[in-house]
Amino acid sequence: MGQKKRAEIICRCNNVSREVIEKAIQNGCHSLNDIFDQTTAGVGACGGSCRRKLKPLLDYYLEHKVFPEKIIEDRTGKDYPRPPVGLPCGDGEGDGGKG
Numbered sequence: 001m002g003q004k005k006r007a008e009i010i011c012r013c014n015n016v017s018r019e020v021i022e023k024a025i026q027n028g029c030h031s032l033n034d035i036f037d038q039t040t041a042g043v044g045a046c047g048g049s050c051r052r053k054l055k056p057l058l059d060y061y062l063e064h065k066v067f068p069e070k071i072i073e074d075r076t077g078k079d080y081p082r083p084p085v086g087l088p089c090g091d092g093e094g095d096g097g098k099g
């Protein structure tokens, strides 16, 4: 179950699958900036429309420690910040104090 979902492309600009993003989160990317840096999802030419999916996916995982079956897109129109050029994540448990 879920094989198709894992192959789902979340970031079409940079062709980043849900599987890649979920692995990054499991490996310690616990902020959007971490995900941007690690996977390039969210920093493509469109300006980051996939962040509407990245944020709910990340938030759900941080709260429940599992991924949702279906990603509920954030349609509130929030503009998630673009990342600074940053460090790769996964070298620690925390979020590096950024937030």
Ligand code: FES
Residues within 6 Å of the ligand: 010, 011, 012, 013, 014, 041, 042, 043, 044, 045, 046, 047, 048, 049, 050, 051
């Ligand atoms: S779809 Fe992810 S940055 Fe454009």
